Amino acid sequence: MTIFEVAGSCARRLAKSSTCGILLLTSATVLADSGPLPTQIVDLANKVDGVHPGYRAFHAKGVVVEGSFKASAEAARLSGATLFNGGTIRVTARFSDGAGVPNVPDGSPAMPRGIAIKYHLPGGGDTDMVTNSFKFFPVGTGEDFRDLLQAIVASQPDAPHPTKLEQFFGSHPNAPKAIGSLPIPDSFADEEYRGIDAFIFVNKSGQRQAVRYVIAPEKLVHITPEEAAKQSPNYLFDDLAKRIAQKPLVFHLKAQLAEPGDQTKDASQPWPDDRKLVDLGVLTLTKVVPDSAQVEKKLLFLPTNLTPGIELSDDPLPRVRAAAYGVSFGRRSQ
Secondary structure, three states: OOOOOOOOOOOHHHHHHHHHHHHHHOOOOEEEOOEEEEHHHHHHHHHHOOOOOOOOOOOEEEEEEEEEEEEHHHHHOOOOHHHHHHOEEEEEEEEOOOOOOOOOEEEOOOOEEEEEEEOOOOOOEEEEEEEEEOOOOOOOOOHHHHHHHHHHHOOOOOOOOOOOHHHHHHHOOOHHHHOOHHHHHHHOOHEEOOOOOOOEEOOOOOOOEEEEEEEEEEEOOEOHHHHOOOOOOHHHHHHHHHHHHHEEEEEEEOOOOOOOOOOOOOOOOOOOOOOOEEEEEEEEEEOOOOOOOHHHHHHOOOOOOOOOOOOOOOOOEEEEEEEEHHHHHHHHHH
16 A cells, blocks of 8 residues: 555645554544544554554554764754754664555655654763654544545545545635645755644743754755656665765755744644744765664654753644554554
């Protein structure tokens, strides 16, 4: 099962792409008749993309790399986090395709690509960032994400119109826009990744600033679906291995700064493009770990795993995502 065929039902195509969107969500809310919301979401993800023992329900196909991060001086003015003290921080990261299918073709349309980063802090401890190529997320709550997945499951090719998915899109107009914003990169190294959720930076003076992360490549290169169809099913992973063997991959971690009045609780509502971007530092990735397939089974990246100087906002999705990832991790670890 891949992400969605461009031809045929628009509902079916967008359905699978939002399967990729499965990449984030869940909350600790418990529904009396259906069990915890995180479990519902992972169960629905498995209905859409199938059950693949040992693999993540979201972003199943991935590769682990290592490198370092060095913060800019501006980062320390925005946040007192150890991450931004200017020293060299060791990192472990994972690039991935967005579907819950381990063998999904890399060039599949309407599929987010992602990079999750674990920063290994001096003195022990880690802090995580989980980002993807969505410009903004299809929905703003775990409940809406569950409902989106339910609509996908109910919208088979022979379903009468308007399908449940078409009805969902009608009441959530940013969902198809988010899915439609997903380009196809020529390389993991040439894609831009965003932390769609808002976080709060707190500096040493106690000043607070709402931010959203952007991980920017040295160059941004996208290809057409027709060009992607000519690539091998694993072209992104093959290219990554070749590039990083020749020279390190370099990205700039940036923060988009909210202005007064900008909301922070809805990841489906992007901030205006004119909001200031601050360069927080350079992420340098130097090698693919030799036993990536085994290493990634033990890795769990949680958007709620934060260090002092970085706090959660009123955006509910980081908690939702962390809970869903926990459910998925428990299942794939059995």
